[in-house]
Amino acid sequence: MPELLYPYQTASVTFRKDDIKLSRNFQYMGLEWNYTPETAEYTDGESETQTEITQKIHYQIPSVQFYFKFKACEGNDLSVAIRAPATVNRGDSYSFTVIYMNSGGSPAYDVTLKGTVDGVNIEEIPVTQDFPANTSKAYEVKRTADTAEDEIRLWAHIGVPEGFYDAISATTRPRRLYGSLTPRRSRRPATTTCPTSRTRRITQATLTIPRMNRPT
Structure with missing residues (x-):
């Protein structure tokens, strides 16, 4: 013009x-x-x-x-959960699953995901994902219990994207x-x-290393 x-x-x-x-x-x-x-x-x-x-x-x-x-x-049901064993022997391999969910009736696009093991990012989890309505995405993570600490801390988060109420x-x-x-x-x-959300967008879990496996 x-x-x-x-x-x-x-x-x-x-x-x-x-x-x-x-x-x-x-x-x-x-x-x-x-x-x-x-x-x-x-x-x-x-x-x-x-x-x-x-x-x-x-x-x-x-x-x-x-x-x-x-x-x-207006979908408001984004949540995340971790399924992991309660204990693991030092030096052994272990695995856990991080499950990200959209339990609402609306799709969610460009949702940010994050997970850590003892503060280190889990590379198996993508940075962003699209979630159709009433769907979940699960990521299996395999590690070795090679820490000198008595616990292994797992943490996961699902973000709320722009234009999506939660x-x-x-x-x-x-x-x-x-x-x-x-x-x-x-x-x-x-x-x-x-509506009001009743979901959990941050979760964490702790794997305990039994006392018999701790270094003296």
Whole structure:
């Protein structure tokens, strides 16, 4: 679109939902447009399914603002668990399993995962993963009990990605991103309520080395 238009010129501009770079966890709620002043030819409107809009521009057009409305995903059941033996003999091999879960009814994208053994990152666990609704991903980790300490500490964490509610109950408005020709406040705010989480996103376990296996 040219920076300047002469009175006899006409141009057009197209705004698209996909031009807005957001996390995949945000859910699209629709498009809204408002004219100032509103006229018989240029009327306010909204659509729940329309994903782009093209506006012709000339010197007689009223100011207009377009809103692409999004809200965060309301799934709230991300959790992690560790399955490990209670004891291991010094020098022996052992294994444990870290299980990451999305028990909610919505998919979760770009979820960060982490696990450690005595503070050292577990490389078998990927940094991020996508989780369809009601799914889990398990990672078996094998190590040797070669520590001089009396315990082996296991730790795991599942993060809450952008655009995904978890752990906090709140009332919030959908995130509204827009392209505009003249800024103006929207007249149609909406609210959603996200439920309270009862899940555990950090977990840890301790493997004890029996006294008979401890160095003297």
